[in-house]
Amino acid sequence: MEFYNREKELRDLLNMIKQEPNLITFIYGPINSGKSSLMLEMINRLPKEYVAFYIDLRGYAVTKREEFFKVLFETYDDEAFKKKIYNILSGTENFHKAIPILKHLWKEFFKIEEVSDAFKHVENFLQELNNRDLKPVIIFDELQVIKDIKIDNFLIYRIFNFFVRLTKLLHICHVFAITSDSTFIERIYNEAMLQGRSRYYLVDDFDKETVKEILRNKGFSNEEIDTVWYYFGGKPIYIIEAIQMKNMGKNIKEEAEKMLKLREIQIRNRIEVLDYVEKKVNIEGKEVSVDKNRLLNLLSRFCHEMIIPYEKISPELLYLIENNILFLDPVNGIVKPQSKLDLLAIRNCFK
Numbered sequence: 001m002e003f004y005n006r007e008k009e010l011r012d013l014l015n016m017i018k019q020e021p022n023l024i025t026f027i028y029g030p031i032n033s034g035k036s037s038l039m040l041e042m043i044n045r046l047p048k049e050y051v052a053f054y055i056d057l058r059g060y061a062v063t064k065r066e067e068f069f070k071v072l073f074e075t076y077d078d079e080a081f082k083k084k085i086y087n088i089l090s091g092t093e094n095f096h097k098a099i100p101i102l103k104h105l106w107k108e109f110f111k112i113e114e115v116s117d118a119f120k121h122v123e124n125f126l127q128e129l130n131n132r133d134l135k136p137v138i139i140f141d142e143l144q145v146i147k148d149i150k151i152d153n154f155l156i157y158r159i160f161n162f163f164v165r166l167t168k169l170l171h172i173c174h175v176f177a178i179t180s181d182s183t184f185i186e187r188i189y190n191e192a193m194l195q196g197r198s199r200y201y202l203v204d205d206f207d208k209e210t211v212k213e214i215l216r217n218k219g220f221s222n223e224e225i226d227t228v229w230y231y232f233g234g235k236p237i238y239i240i241e242a243i244q245m246k247n248m249g250k251n252i253k254e255e256a257e258k259m260l261k262l263r264e265i266q267i268r269n270r271i272e273v274l275d276y277v278e279k280k281v282n283i284e285g286k287e288v289s290v291d292k293n294r295l296l297n298l299l300s301r302f303c304h305e306m307i308i309p310y311e312k313i314s315p316e317l318l319y320l321i322e323n324n325i326l327f328l329d330p331v332n333g334i335v336k337p338q339s340k341l342d343l344l345a346i347r348n349c350f351k
């Protein structure tokens, strides 16, 4: 698959990686903005002394510590483990989807309630890589999947402590955590434990110049480019969709109108359901009701604006975020629709 642009982001990320590990980097952005693709491309471009562990929690219904361990580790029998470790330490295998571990050790971790032994194993392994002049990079994709797991306390806090240890304290591993979940990033951003120990990197949709360049190279006319930008903005997934529409000889405007209509219906449903069902969201541990009038008030602000300032999480804002209609960027203090198509669909709901 072809990878478009992102030269600036790749430069930024590769520059971060060149420095000694010091901060945890949170990669955030609207849905389908290309966060995972960007990080995988970064891995592709890593110099050979780097060893990447890309741990993807998407698709796993992780509700227990054990399930998290199943994703974090990959188990091997004695002989296979030796071979694996040899390949990693000799620098011949530098992309992995989990941390290798001996099967019997992993079973031990399962039995005991404590997570620190498992973390110690990871730390020793990373230290060993450093001893061999290799530079480990751990990337967790969809980290929010584990946000609700409790052991004594929330597992996520144990993980954050561990990340702080690997970066700021020991400087032995670069740690990236990717998430599309605005409420999770908001929680992290305000988390005292992470103050001064983390940084935030926004991966947004493509800008207009990038969209123009991609589409021009694909033979789009100026008019077609304007149509794509009007309906889809710079959302990578839709840009690819538009290229495919053109390849199939479809009329882009007609197809975009169909997609817009569908999105409008979906958003209307999310609003109208409030007439029949009392919807509640959880704010600071409390279940709070969503008020339809306040929600309409909030949404109507997008009739004239594309972006509004973020002040506080109201139940209505949270409801719209949880339904993937709005995106909250706590770092830049703004709220905006998840995509240009969402913005147009919201506006159509008020026509």
Ligand SMILES: Nc1ncnc2c1ncn2[C@@H]1O[C@H](COP(=O)(O)OP(=O)(O)OP(=O)(O)O)[C@@H](O)[C@H]1O
Binding pocket: 002, 003, 004, 005, 006, 029, 030, 031, 032, 033, 034, 035, 036, 037, 038, 180, 236, 237, 240
């Ligand atoms: N720079 C790019 N070049 C080509 N295709 C891209 C690029 N960025 C993203 N895409 C495509 O757009 C789609 C969405 O990208 P991706 O899954 O990386 O987004 P994401 O931000 O991680 O999404 P989510 O919010 O669901 O985690 C994918 O099909 C991907 O192949």
Ligand SMILES: [Mg+2]
Binding pocket: 035, 036, 037, 141
């Ligand atoms: Mg992703």
